[in-house]
Amino acid sequence: MRPLNKVLAVMPTYNERDNILKVIERVLASDARVELLVIDDASPDGTGDIVARLMNGNGRLHLMRRAGKLGLGTAYVAGFRYALQHDYDAVVQIDADLSHNPKDIPRLITYAERGAHLVVGSRYISGVNVVNWPLQRLLISYFASVYTRLVTAMPLRDATAGFNLIRREVLQAVDLDRIKTNGYGFQIEFKFYTWKKGFRIVECPIVFIERAEGQSKMDRKIMIEAAVLVWKLRLMSIFGGVH
Numbered sequence: 001m002r003p004l005n006k007v008l009a010v011m012p013t014y015n016e017r018d019n020i021l022k023v024i025e026r027v028l029a030s031d032a033r034v035e036l037l038v039i040d041d042a043s044p045d046g047t048g049d050i051v052a053r054l055m056n057g058n059g060r061l062h063l064m065r066r067a068g069k070l071g072l073g074t075a076y077v078a079g080f081r082y083a084l085q086h087d088y089d090a091v092v093q094i095d096a097d098l099s100h101n102p103k104d105i106p107r108l109i110t111y112a113e114r115g116a117h118l119v120v121g122s123r124y125i126s127g128v129n130v131v132n133w134p135l136q137r138l139l140i141s142y143f144a145s146v147y148t149r150l151v152t153a154m155p156l157r158d159a160t161a162g163f164n165l166i167r168r169e170v171l172q173a174v175d176l177d178r179i180k181t182n183g184y185g186f187q188i189e190f191k192f193y194t195w196k197k198g199f200r201i202v203e204c205p206i207v208f209i210e211r212a213e214g215q216s217k218m219d220r221k222i223m224i225e226a227a228v229l230v231w232k233l234r235l236m237s238i239f240g241g242v243h
């Protein structure tokens, strides 16, 4: 498969003031092939302004500012379109809260260069690699993946993973307009269409560490959306709505 010379890390942010400097520095230091696009939804805490200040003189840092909190799914879609327009070979989805270790990015790239179209940074491929989650949250996440696998038949251990490398050809092939979900739903839906199109998906083990600063933006609504989505995907599979 083609080598990846230019990779765009896509990082949606909402109120990540306490993490943003550190995470930008670590992503840019992780690999010379990597540039970073922050997609900020007018964070009231000024995250976008911090990034704008850092951009001066740094050609590897990019910022997209949106008018308000429009959700994680639409942020990713906007970032994927940006990557296609600006000729990147692949994107890496990464959270701003340091739950995903930027030092793992070169490993995701290596997995892709060895023959994967989509590399899933997986918490559940070799045991359970999550640090600092309450047991309840861990169980919900783990069984959400089991449930997704049983309902959709998609053979992944970590279906809701948010730390993924996606090759350009996948971004071109998947119909980005049809994805309407956010949060965990978005992560499942994108992987599902990638799988249905016959692309090669490989899970790469990573350790996920719960954020030390700031707050999670995930809520019950986003979980319910994901739970309903997997049945929609199953029905689509049965009735041929996936193309």
Ligand SMILES: Nc1nc2c(ncn2[C@@H]2O[C@H](COP(=O)(O)OP(=O)(O)O)[C@@H](O)[C@H]2O)c(=O)[nH]1
Pocket: 011, 012, 013, 014, 015, 016, 039, 040, 041, 069, 070, 071, 072, 075, 094, 095, 096, 097, 099, 211, 215, 216, 217, 218
């Ligand atoms: N641009 C944007 N980013 C968001 C939104 N919701 C969450 N994020 C970011 O998405 C990433 C993951 O969110 P987080 O709340 O940590 O989710 P959790 O890890 O599942 O608890 C973080 O970088 C957030 O700042 C949103 O509506 N818009």
Ligand SMILES: [Mg+2]
Pocket: 095, 097, 099, 211, 216
């Ligand atoms: Mg988080």
